Amino acid sequence: MDPQEITVATIKVRQNGSYLVDGDDVTLVDWNGAPYQIPKRPFALCRCGGSTNKPFCDGTHSRIGFPAAEAAVKGSEDKPAT
Numbered sequence: 001m002d003p004q005e006i007t008v009a010t011i012k013v014r015q016n017g018s019y020l021v022d023g024d025d026v027t028l029v030d031w032n033g034a035p036y037q038i039p040k041r042p043f044a045l046c047r048c049g050g051s052t053n054k055p056f057c058d059g060t061h062s063r064i065g066f067p068a069a070e071a072a073v074k075g076s077e078d079k080p081a082t
C-alpha cells in the first residue's frame with residue numbers, strides 16, 4: 001500500500017439498531033485475535049444483544065424494539081462510556 005494512501009473506516013451508530021461498519025481495510029477479530037469472515041461490506045454489528053449470529057446483526061433489534069436513539073452531542077467525546 002502506498003504510505004501516502006489514507007484509508008478510512010467509518011462506524012455508523014444506527015438509530016435503534018446496529019453499528020454499520022464501512023471500510024475495505026477493516027478486520028474484525030475475536031478475543032483471541034482470530035479474524036471473522038466478513039460476508040459483505042459494509043457490515044452490521046449487533047449492539048442490542050439479541051442477534052443469533054453475533055457479532056453480526058441479524059435484524060432481531062427490529063423485532064424486539066431495541067431503543068437506542070442517542071445522537072452524538074458536541075462535547076460528549078470527552079465523557080467516559082457508561
Ligand code: FES
Nearest residue numbers: 046047048057060
Ligand atoms: S443490533 Fe441488530 S440484531 Fe442486534
